[in-house]
Amino acid sequence: MIPHVLNVVLFLPLIGVAAVLLARRSNEAARWTGLGFSLLTFLLSLELFFSYDTANPAMQFVEKGSWIPALNVSYHVGLDGISMLLVVLTTFLTPIVLISSWNSIAKQVPAYIALMLLLETAMIGVFSSLDTFLFYVFWELILIPMYFIIGIWGGKERIYATVKFFIYTMVGSLLMLIAIIWLGYYASTLPGGVFTTDITQLFDIAPTIPLDAQGWLFAAFALSFLIKVPAFPLHTWLPDAHVQAPTGGSVILAGVLLKMGTYGLIRFNLQLFPQSSIEFASILSALGVVGIIYGALVSMVQKDVKKLVAYSSVSHMGFILLGIFGVTVEGLQGGLIQMINHGLSTGALFLIVGMIYDRRHTRMIEDFGGLARQIPVFSTFFMIVTLSSIGLPGLNGFVGEFMILLGSFNSTVLGSPWYVIFAATGVVFAAVYMLWMFQRVVFGVSRSEENNKLVDLSSREIGLLLPIMLFIVWIGVYPSTFLEKSEPTMQRVVEKLEQVQRGELLSTTVSDK
Amino acid sequence: MMEQLLTDTLNTAPIIGTMLLALIVIMINALKKDSLAAEYWVSLIGIIGNIALAVWVFPVRGTAFEGMVLTGGFASITTIIFLVAAGLTIILSREYIAKIGINVGEFFHLILLAAAGMMTFAAGTDLVVTFIGLELMSIVLYSLAGISRRVLKANEAALKYFLLGAFASGFFLYGIALIYGTAETTNILEIAQNLQALKSEPLFLTGVGLLLIGFAFKVGAVPFHMWVPDVYEGSPTMVSAFMSTGAKAAAFTALLLVFTATFDFADSSINTVFAVLAVASMVIGNVVALSQSNLKRMLAYSSIAHAGYMLIGITVGGDMSLAGVLFYVVSYMFTNIGAFGIAAVIENKEQGGTDIDDFRGLYYRRPSLAVLMSVFMFSLVGLPPLAGFFGKYYIFVAAIEGGYTWLTIIGVITSMISVYYYLRGDVLPDRGAAGKYRVLGRQRVRPGTVRRGHPADRHLPVLDTHVDGPLILEAHASCLHI
Structure with a gap:
């Protein structure tokens, strides 16, 4: 120590x-x-x-x-x-x-x-x-x-x-x-x-x-x-x-x-502000759901890969917001793990976009194509991260999104399954915009001569992506390593809110004074 | 009797010493040829000596010369503030005035004399002494504003400052006359004792109101602010720096002494007047600053806005709030002298103007200056962990505790507005970047004219005053009780 x-x-x-x-x-x-x-x-x-x-x-x-x-x-x-x-x-x-x-x-x-x-x-x-x-x-x-x-x-x-x-x-x-x-x-x-x-x-x-x-x-x-x-x-x-x-x-x-x-x-x-949290939970969760769908829809039409990733952040962060204001242990835990997931996956996506930008000095989807043949290592990493971002089971994104959806579905504070029903469409949209982008960039035929001269990742670049990959898989397969650390804290947060919801905490604290 | 005179003289030594120093400097100028270096060093050493005197008399809290001048404590602290402002101004001016073609000896002499005026102004416990200090400071500043005799704008600035300033002095003096008419004394400590009876006298309140107009003019509060932008823009940059910091600090500390530490108008209609002045200054200062294209004018409006924040502290009253105002004055002094100082360096070294365009791309030409300028701007915005934030925080805490949450909210909203123009006055790289945010400026600098490591770069007062924040605050809280 x-x-x-x-x-x-x-x-x-x-x-x-x-x-x-x-x-x-x-x-x-x-x-x-x-x-x-x-x-x-x-x-x-x-x-x-x-x-x-x-x-x-x-x-x-x-x-x-x-x-x-x-x-x-x-x-x-x-x-x-x-x-x-x-x-x-x-x-x-x-x-x-x-x-x-x-x-x-x-x-x-x-x-x-x-x-x-x-x-x-x-x-x-x-x-x-x-x-x-x-x-x-x-x-x-x-x-x-x-x-x-x-x-x-x-x-x-x-x-x-x-x-x-x-x-x-x-x-x-x-x-x-x-x-x-x-x-x-x-x-x-x-x-x-x-x-x-x-x-x-x-x-x-x-x-x-x-x-x-x-x-x-x-x-x-x-x-x-x-x-x-x-x-x-x-x-x-x-x-x-x-x-x-x-x-x-x-x-x-x-x-x-x-x-x-x-x-x-x-x-x-x-x-x-436990009372206000409960009072405003539905509004903030609704904002989260709107963010999920809006971010996903806007991502779909982006031509610039970096901008696409940026808007996908709006969508992913919407999930976290929903998880927090469902005020259940599962939702909050999912929100927390999703914060980490997003840090890893989106961070890795930005790194990957940066790597390709350093080589080509463009980020436009239409300039790429056929990268898989030319730079296979890059494409493999790109694929893993893309799938993690979509929420493929076995990778980290799935754990967070699933827990958030589960938590909000059971939420007594929200009291309605509709939030989750709408939010779940975001998962589908995510698959659409990410995979579509990935397909246009990595597969198909090259749309520019310069793509054929690209050099694959250096050992430095592989070295910095590998630790992220490790955690993407780790959280996807065995999230308990991380979840168990925060569970008691989250339980206490939720307990306090539940007490307030039943009107207990307010009276006891006042009588203490 | 003689003994008393001697003690009083010793207790007011920093003020007298500064006046003597000013005289020595002008004598050197008269007797010695090419005396720039000699005057510069004599001024600086003299200032350090006077600061030491001020520290030495710090424990002697009381009044001197039959209750006319405050000694020790509060007076020592204000004395140090003005001396530091004068010292920084002199350090940053040395090359600048030579370049601009100002007669050097006079310049240092006038700065020192103005500092002596400020000390008297902020230490006077008799309205007559306060007025003498005010006039000494103001008259010297009028001539400093116009010290570049051949520059048309400087002449305009001096004349405008003089005419309006004289008018304000008239109000101030008339106020003193009315107060004397009702209270039968000009000593503010004696007035404070009879305040309860005097408060109901309409003539007395009129006098106080006129006095307030004089103060509001000197601090540059709306609606008595019209002179500020023109004077700051027209005067030599370092003179503007000194006016915006030293003179403002003097007016605020005198205001503190007269209106809150002694007169104690808490819970009276005077508070409403201060609140109105504060709101008007914050709103108009910050909003009008948005549209300025000249850095000095922008800083002028920003100084009006900052007067508004300090006026919040005066409105609220109470130890914490007043200590907050003093802290604000100090932090604002360092920040603003720094910002003006950088403007002066740029003007001096690059033959540029002070338009915001001239600062474009400064980062590429002089990275260290650009970073410092950004730090000053961040401090003016009130961004932690810089001094400007701590000043605002103290004042806002006091305001909320004093039940003035609404003033705080206005203060915060106007601070948000100010973010835009402070960042606009900033100097980040813009070379070749056609932003939506600003139009591309002229490129005034020719390659080869840029020289790194200019001495002025090193002298800039770097903002680490927050380290001393609590210390100053605690010192002040006790000083206010004289």
Whole structure:
């Protein structure tokens, strides 16, 4: 057991930032330093995974220290089953992203790597914060490296895309800031209460918040998270950001940043505002279902592979939203595993699109064709990932989608099978757009002379796809390794919500005061 | 008697010292040829010495010269703020003024004298002293605004500033007269003692209202803001930097002292006036900033908007909120001097203007400057973990606790609007990228004119003030009780 392992995992990438900037004379040195730090962070985070006490649903690896006493803000971090898996996902994807950018990022290399490591610290911070103020700081800190990563290394319309991304996120999070402050203020109005931003204290206080205020707070938090997810009417920043971002940026964006939205919904909306969660569950689930179908339909007509993958994210994230607001253990567990699946599959899809773009400098479906003969290894990987994204049984996507559909079907909160019936059509659509795209790109006859000169994957590229493949199959065959970690935590979340639904929690908490 | 005079002089040493320093600098200029370096170093060393004096008198909390000037505590902190602003301005101006063709000796002298005026302004506990400080600061700033004598815009700026400023001073003075007429004293501590009785006097309230107009003009709050954009645009860039930070900080700290720390108008109609000023400044400042094409004008409107945020803090009152305002002033000072400083470096090094177009593609020409500029812009937006965010957070927390949630919501919505123009003032690569977001600008820079590692790059005040945030905050919370 490494002491203070969470602190180490959280801040090691930050030390890496300094190290990379010191090594800025040489691109090669910066690459190796960055990779070294991210790999070390990943190895240390495995300690989090293996020494996590599955039987204990409470926060573990907790670190607490005073930070700004004047505002009663403390540095308080810790992990439960939900956040631990997401932290490991983050540390797993970061080295892969750094390796994937080895040759494709040629200018300003040290800056790129430093920003990626800064991003890693911020992402881990978002998942592990147990103080709303700290959470907000990390949440917004994400914007700075992302702004530069898209804005400096992005495609032609990068400035437009990065500013749009920035403004969308900022609009949501500023409203969340008001809600955070208001929550702290509410804590101080209770008898003997003080202004606090500590999540564990807020969890106890929250159910006593008057219902109308709870509705507003729920909305402020939810808006911020739904923009990040992104849920249906708030998704328009996503295709722009994804298409313009460099490959590494897209992988991180799809792999981790979108999860921050769904993680926030579970951590804050469900746990802080149980009554409102139940009240708004059907609306949010409906948004999820609309997202599933809308994302799938729009994906179908895309001509650009990267844009297609970006819109498929909208569809996949819709599933997660549905799973969360079915408020059943199966649905939430499915949502969590689907977050990881989406990080792996969509991350891999973006990597694959990046690989072919590096070779051909185009992403248009019509320019390809017949790749299977020319570059079979590439095509094989592409196929596995495509099938995983569709949700083929035996691969990871199936597990998540099945659990979500099952959970929502049984949901007493939603109380209607129609959500699931509509959502299930999304699975069919997914097969249509993914397989159709795959067929046009990989099979058939080549539509361009240049396709015949393509070189197959290098060992570096195979090396970075293989670990993802491993987990795609692992989760598909034996998901319990991961599901068992988060199950007690999810059960506790659901129990609390069920209590509220029966009207128990409210009265007991009030009488305690 | 003599002893008392000596103690009082010692306790107000930073103010007197700064005035002496200004005189020394102008003497060097008169007596020595090619005195740029000498004046520069004397000014900087003198400023450091005065900061040390301010720290030294910090524990002496009280008043000097028969209750006319505040000493120690709050006064020390404001003194340090103004000295730091003056120091940064001098450091960043050195090459700039030589290039622009400003008479150097005068420039440093005037900056120091203005700083002395600000200190007096923010430390006066007698309205007459406050007024003397205000005038010393303002008159020096009028001449600084027009220091580039041959530039038409600078002349316009100086004249506009002077005419409107004189008008505002008139209001201020008339207000003092009316207050004296009813309270029979100009000492604000004595007035504060009789406040309950005075509050019902219509003439007294009129006087306070006139005083408020004078302050609102100096902080650049809507609707007394019309001078701000023209003056900031026309003045030499580093003078604008000094005005937007030092002068604004002075006006805010004096406002804090007069209206909240002593007069204590909590729960009165004055609060409504502050709230209206705050809302108008935030909304108009941020909305009009959207359409500016000149960086200095944009920063001018942004400074109006920031005055609005600080006014939220003044509206709410209470220790936390006032400490928040002070913290905001400090963080805003570093951020804004930095932003203007970069504009000055670009103007200086690239013979460019200060239109936003001139900053396009800066990242390719001077990456470190571009990144710093972005950091300043992010801080102005209020993005954690930069200082601007902590300032806003303190004020918003105080506002919600004080029952002003609606003001906070307006503040947050206008902050959202501001994101757009701050990013637009930003400098990310745009070379060859025809964005929908902005039209391609002129490429003013010729290859070969770019030189890396300019000294000014290194001097830029990097934003790490948030580290000191809590410390400053706690220091202030105690200082406000004099």
